[in-house]
Amino acid sequence: MSAIAQKKGFGSALWDWLTTVDHKKIAILYLASGGFFFVVGGIEAMLIRIQLAVPDNSFLSAGLYNEILTMHGTTMIFLAAMPILFGYMNAVVPLQIGARDVAFPFLNSLGFWLFFFGGIFLNLSWFMGGAPDAGWTSYASLSLYSPGHGIDFYALGLQISGAGTYIAGINFLVTIINMRAPGMTYMRMPLFTWTTFVASALILFAFPPLTIGLFFLIFDRMFGANFFDHTMGGNTIIWEHLFWIFGHPEVYILILPAFGIFSEIFAIFSRKRLFGYSAMVFATVLIGFLGFMVWAHHMFTVGLGPTANAIFAVATMAIAVPTGVKIFNWLLTIWGGSIKVTTPMLYALGFIPSFVAGGVTGVMQAAAPLDYQLHDSYFIVAHFHYVIVGGVVLAILAGLHLYWPLMFNTMLSEKLGKITFWFFFLGFHATFFIQHFLGLMGMPRRVYTFIEGQGWDLFNFISSMGAILMAIGVIVLVINIVMTTVKNVPVGNDPWKDGRTLEWAIPQPVPFYNFKRTPLVRGLDTFWIEKQEGNKEGMSYAEPLSDIHMPNNSFIPFVMSLGLFIAAFGALYNGEKAWAVPVLVIGLGITLASMATRSLKDDHGYHIHKEDLMDHKGGNY
Amino acid sequence: MGHDTHVVVAKNKTQYEYARRKRSQTMQMQVVTFAIMIFLTFIAFAAVAAGMSAYYVGPVILLLAAIQVVLQLYYFMHMSEKGHNMPAFFLYSGALFGFTFVITFLTIVWW
Ligand code: HEM
Ligand SMILES: [Cu+2]
Numbered sequence: 050m051s052a053i054a055q056k057k058g059f060g061s062a063l064w065d066w067l068t069t070v071d072h073k074k075i076a077i078l079y080l081a082s083g084g085f086f087f088v089v090g091g092i093e094a095m096l097i098r099i100q101l102a103v104p105d106n107s108f109l110s111a112g113l114y115n116e117i118l119t120m121h122g123t124t125m126i127f128l129a130a131m132p133i134l135f136g137y138m139n140a141v142v143p144l145q146i147g148a149r150d151v152a153f154p155f156l157n158s159l160g161f162w163l164f165f166f167g168g169i170f171l172n173l174s175w176f177m178g179g180a181p182d183a184g185w186t187s188y189a190s191l192s193l194y195s196p197g198h199g200i201d202f203y204a205l206g207l208q209i210s211g212a213g214t215y216i217a218g219i220n221f222l223v224t225i226i227n228m229r230a231p232g233m234t235y236m237r238m239p240l241f242t243w244t245t246f247v248a249s250a251l252i253l254f255a256f257p258p259l260t261i262g263l264f265f266l267i268f269d270r271m272f273g274a275n276f277f278d279h280t281m282g283g284n285t286i287i288w289e290h291l292f293w294i295f296g297h298p299e300v301y302i303l304i305l306p307a308f309g310i311f312s313e314i315f316a317i318f319s320r321k322r323l324f325g326y327s328a329m330v331f332a333t334v335l336i337g338f339l340g341f342m343v344w345a346h347h348m349f350t351v352g353l354g355p356t357a358n359a360i361f362a363v364a365t366m367a368i369a370v371p372t373g374v375k376i377f378n379w380l381l382t383i384w385g386g387s388i389k390v391t392t393p394m395l396y397a398l399g400f401i402p403s404f405v406a407g408g409v410t411g412v413m414q415a416a417a418p419l420d421y422q423l424h425d426s427y428f429i430v431a432h433f434h435y436v437i438v439g440g441v442v443l444a445i446l447a448g449l450h451l452y453w454p455l456m457f458n459t460m461l462s463e464k465l466g467k468i469t470f471w472f473f474f475l476g477f478h479a480t481f482f483i484q485h486f487l488g489l490m491g492m493p494r495r496v497y498t499f500i501e502g503q504g505w506d507l508f509n510f511i512s513s514m515g516a517i518l519m520a521i522g523v524i525v526l527v528i529n530i531v532m533t534t535v536k537n538v539p540v541g542n543d544p545w546k547d548g549r550t551l552e553w554a555i556p557q558p559v560p561f562y563n564f565k566r567t568p569l570v571r572g573l574d575t576f577w578i579e580k581q582e583g584n585k586e587g588m589s590y591a592e593p594l595s596d597i598h599m600p601n602n603s604f605i606p607f608v609m610s611l612g613l614f615i616a617a618f619g620a621l622y623n624g625e626k627a628w629a630v631p632v633l634v635i636g637l638g639i640t641l642a643s644m645a646t647r648s649l650k651d652d653h654g655y656h657i658h659k660e661d662l663m664d665h666k667g668g669n670y
Numbered sequence: 671m672g673h674d675t676h677v678v679v680a681k682n683k684t685q686y687e688y689a690r691r692k693r694s695q696t697m698q699m700q701v702v703t704f705a706i707m708i709f710l711t712f713i714a715f716a717a718v719a720a721g722m723s724a725y726y727v728g729p730v731i732l733l734l735a736a737i738q739v740v741l742q743l744y745y746f747m748h749m750s751e752k753g754h755n756m757p758a759f760f761l762y763s764g765a766l767f768g769f770t771f772v773i774t775f776l777t778i779v780w781w
Contacts, residue, residue, distance in 0.1 A: 357778045
C-alpha cells in the first residue's frame, strides 16, 4: 500500500470498505450502519405514536403494532445505540490512548460484520412472514407461543449480532489494558477510555447469559427442547432471569460510554480539568459492579418473595449513589469554568436535568411495593426513555458533533446543530414527561390502542406531537450532515481549540498508521499540558522514528459472518423446508472454512519503512 | 509502545544464574502442586468408593474441585507471578458474578 493519497475507482473503494481492518474506517462503518438502524427504529417509533395519538385508532392493527413495538425496542438497543457507541469508541479510544490501532484489528472487523449481518437478518423478518412480536424482552411465556417465524428471527439475529458485540468488547478490553502509550497509566486515562473499558467488561460478563438464554429459546422453538415449558418440566422464569442478568448490565453498557462522552465535553467546554477525576473513575467501576447485582428489580411482580425483592430493591437504590457522585462532579466541573456553549455542550447541559429525572424515577421503581403500582405502566416507559433518550441518545448526538471533525475532518454546522438540539430536546420532554402521568393514571404499557374518555386522550395526543418535534430535529440533523459533506471544508486538528487529550493532537486527516512516533503521555489531559507549555506539535514522543508494523486488510471477517447469516436461514426453517438442514450445514461450513483459512494461512502484515514515513504528513483518504 | 522492535540482549552470568534458580523453584512448586492434586483426586475417588452419603460426598468433591482450580490457575497458569493483576481481577469478578447468579437460581427459582 502506498503512503501517498490516491483516487480510487468505486469497485476498489467498496473493496477497501469490505476488507478494512483500520479502526478509523470501522468506526465509520459502525456509525453509518448504526445511524441507518437509528432511522429505521425512529420511523417505527413514529408509527407507534401515530397509532396512539387518538383513542380507538385503527392506523395499525393489533398484531402489526406488536411487531413494530418489538422491532423498535430491539433495533434501538442492539442495532442503533450500541453500534453507534462502538463507532465512537473505535474512532476515539485508540487515538486517545496513543495506540496505532486496537489490539486485534482483524477481530474488530469481524465484530462489525457479525453485528451487521445479524441486524440485516433480524430486519429481513419484515419481508419474510412477519417480525418478532413478543417485546424486546421476548419473555418465554409469550415468545414460545408466537406463531410464524418472528421470534426465530429475533433469537438467531441477536445471537449473530451478539457474537459481534462480544468480540468488540473483548477487543477493547485488551486494547486498553495493553496498548496504552508510555506514561498513560490507568489513572491518566481519559474518562471516555475508562467508561469504554468498564462497558466492555460489562459486555464480557453480561452477554454470555443472553447467549445461553437465546440458545435455549432457539432449541425450544426450532429443535423441540423444553427449557422454558413448565408442562414438560421446564421453567419460564429462567428466561426472565437470564434476560435481565444480561438486560440490566446492558443498560449500563449503553449509559457508561454516554457518561464518558459527556465527561469529555464538560471538561473541554468548561476549559477546566474534570472535577474529581479519581472519584469519577471509582464511580464508573462501582456502577459496573453494582450493575450485576440488581437485575431482579425488573421482576419484582413475578413473585420472588419479600426477601429477594428487598435485597434487590436495596441493591438497586445503592446504584443511585455513584451516579449521584458523577452528577455532582459534572456540575462542579462547569462551576467556575470558562464555559463555551457549543452544540455538544448544549447537549451536555440538557443531559443533566433529563438524566436526573430518569434516575429519580428509577429509584422510585426500585421501591418494590411502589413498583407493584408502576410496573408495566406508562410510567416505566417514561422512566427508561428518560435515561435512554435523555442520557444515551443525547450523548450520541453530542458525540456526533464533537467527534465529527475527528472522523471526517469537517465540522457540522453549529447553527443547524443548535436548531436540532432545541427541537429534539423540547420534543423529547413533551413526549415523555407526560407519560409519567399517563402511567400513574393507569395506562398500561404495550397496548395498541385505548378507549376514549378515560382521561388519557389529551396526554397521548401531546406525547405524539412531541414525537413530531423530535423527528423534525433529526431531519435537520440529516440536512446538516448532507450539507457538511457536500461543502467538505477541512478543519484540521483541534477544531474546538480546547481539546485536552491525544486524539485532538494528531494531524488531520489522521494518517492510516495514526502516530508516526508513539507519544509520551505526561499527565491527565496530556495535549492540554503540551499546549500550556507552548509545544506547537502538541505531543512529546516516546521513541525515535522507526518502521511501523501494519496489519493487512482481510475479506475473511465478511465471509465468516456471511456463513453464519446463511446458516441462520437453515436453522430458522428446520423441520419445515427440505433445504433447511443442507443450508444450515453449508452456512456453518463456510464459517468453519474461513476460520480454518485464517488459522492456517500466516498473515504477518507489512511494514511502513522509516524513509517513507519521514516526509509523509496526512492520511490516505 | 514498542510493538515493532524486539531487541534481544544476551544475559550476563548473574542474570543467567538467577533465571536458572527461578526456573528450578517454579519446577519444584509445580511438582509439589501436582502431587497435591493427585492426592485430592484420590480423596474424591475414595470418598465415593467408601459409599458415604451422597449429601456429604457431593459438597466435598465440589470443594476439592475448587481447590484444584485455584492450584491450576496459580501454579500451572502462572497467576502467582508478577503482572497478573488484571487477569486475576477479571477472574474473581467473573467468579463473584457467577456465584451470585447460581445462588439466586438455587434460592428463588428452584427451591
Ligand atoms: C439510577 C439508576 C436506575 C435505576 C434505579 C433504575 C431502576 C429501574 C427499575 C426498578 C426498572 C424496572 C421497572 C419495572 O419494569 O417495573 C427499570 C426499568 C428499565 N430501565 Fe432503569 N434504572 C436506572 C437506570 C437506567 C438506565 C441508565 C437505563 C438505560 C440507559 C435504564 C433502562 C431501563 C429500561 C430499558 C427499563 C425497562 C425494561 C423493560 O421492562 O422493558 N435504566 N429501571
Ligand atoms: Cu434494570
